[in-house]
Amino acid sequence: MTELKLLALDKDDLGVISAHMQDAVFKVGDVHWSPGEKSFSLAANRFVWEKAGERRKGFERRRSAMVLKRVEAVRSAGIDRNKKDEVLSLLAITFVQKGDGPEGTIELVLSGTATIALDVECIEVALADIGGAWETASKPRHP
Numbered sequence: 001m002t003e004l005k006l007l008a009l010d011k012d013d014l015g016v017i018s019a020h021m022q023d024a025v026f027k028v029g030d031v032h033w034s035p036g037e038k039s040f041s042l043a044a045n046r047f048v049w050e051k052a053g054e055r056r057k058g059f060e061r062r063r064s065a066m067v068l069k070r071v072e073a074v075r076s077a078g079i080d081r082n083k084k085d086e087v088l089s090l091l092a093i094t095f096v097q098k099g100d101g102p103e104g105t106i107e108l109v110l111s112g113t114a115t116i117a118l119d120v121e122c123i124e125v126a127l128a129d130i131g132g133a134w135e136t137a138s139k140p141r142h143p
Helices: 011-021 049-054
Strands: 005-008 024-027 031-034 039-047 059-069 071-077 087-097 104-110 115-120 125-136
Touching: 005 011, 011 039, 011 049, 011 059, 011 087, 011 125, 039 071, 039 125
Parallel strands: none
Antiparallel strands: 005 125, 024 039, 024 087, 031 039, 039 059, 059 125, 071 115, 087 104, 104 115
């Protein structure tokens, strides 16, 4: 079992994390924002794209944690934060730079029209597998 551990400090690194988190699913209750620590985290069941080409019987998902540091503000759209058991699907993670400095907005693009936007001082994102893998019969598909 190979556990994934990645760190993103620039837009290119963030693209790698986005690729690994594409089609990850998580519950609203698995999202945590700590303004005092300027930290945003979520625990998700990510689809293991890096092994999708090695299909034997089925595909694989793993429990993973993603932590974003230096977060100054968080906004969301299309999400009812009171529905803690609602499942969301992450499609992509993007970054829009603000001005000439390292600050900008990291956007978690979710299925449907939902999004989570994080205003950050700079890109500092960690992704790590935190649990074992399990088999899933289906591979996510996009039109």
